[in-house]
Amino acid sequence: xxxxxxxxxxxxxxxxxxxxxxxxxxxxxxxxxxxxxxxxxxxxxxxxxxxxxxxxxxxxxxxxxxxxxxxxxxxxxxxxxxxxxxxxxxxxxxxxxxxxxxxxxxxxxxxxxxxxxxxxxxxxxxxxxxxxxxxxxxxxxxxxxxxxxxxxxxxx
Numbered sequence: 001x002x003x004x005x006x007x008x009x010x011x012x013x014x015x016x017x018x019x020x021x022x023x024x025x026x027x028x029x030x031x032x033x034x035x036x037x038x039x040x041x042x043x044x045x046x047x048x049x050x051x052x053x054x055x056x057x058x059x060x061x062x063x064x065x066x067x068x069x070x071x072x073x074x075x076x077x078x079x080x081x082x083x084x085x086x087x088x089x090x091x092x093x094x095x096x097x098x099x100x101x102x103x104x105x106x107x108x109x110x111x112x113x114x115x116x117x118x119x120x121x122x123x124x125x126x127x128x129x130x131x132x133x134x135x136x137x138x139x140x141x142x143x144x145x146x147x148x149x150x151x152x153x154x155x156x
Contacts, residue, residue: 023056024152025100025130027139028063028070028122033154034091040140043155047138048095057138058100059092060129066122100129107132119143 026047033044051057064085071081091097107128114124120143127147130137136150144151 022136022152023058023133024136024138025058025060025126025133026063026097027126027137027141027144027154028066029139029141030154031059031063031067031088032070034088040154047154048091048097051097052095055096055098057096058098058129058133060126061099061101062122062125062129064088064099100133103128103132114147117143117146119146123147 029040030044030047032038033040034048035041038044047057067088068081068085071084072078076084092099103125108125110131111121111124111128114127115121119127123141123143124147126137127144127149130149135148136152137144138152138154140154142151
C-alpha cells in the first residue's frame with residue numbers, strides 16, 4: 001500500500017473513532033448478498049470493506065440459522081450447506097465480522113412481542129440481537145423500521 005493509501009486509511013479510522021463507531025448487525029439479506037450472483041453483491045462488498053476497517057460488524061446467530069433454513073428449503077444439500085458455512089467462516093475471519101449470540105429469555109419474549117408488528121420471527125430475533133449491541137441493522141428490509149432499531153440500508 002502506498003504512503004497516501006496508508007494515510008487515507010489512517011484518517012478514516014481516526015474519523016470513525018471521533019464520530020463514534022457503530023456496531024451494526026447484518027441481516028440475512030446481507031449474507032446472501034455475499035454471493036457474487038446476488039443483485040445486492042456490490043453493496044455487500046462495500047459493507048465488508050467497512051467491516052474490515054472497523055472490525056465492528058456482527059452477524060446474529062439467528063441470521064445464520066435463517067440462512068441454513070432458507071438454503072435447505074431451496075433444496076440445497078446438507079453437505080453444500082456445510083460448504084457454504086465454511087465459506088462464511090472464511091469471510092467472517094477475513095473481514096473481521098463477529099458472531100453475536102447469547103440472548104436471555106426476556107429477549108425472546110421481546111421478539112415474540114415484535115411478531116404483533118407483522119414481521120418474521122427471524123427479523124424479530126435479529127432486531128433483538130441488534131439491541132444487545134447498539135440497535136443498528138444493515139438491511140433493505142423495512143420491517144426493521146417497526147422494531148425500534150435503526151436500519152442502515154444495504155443499497156444506500
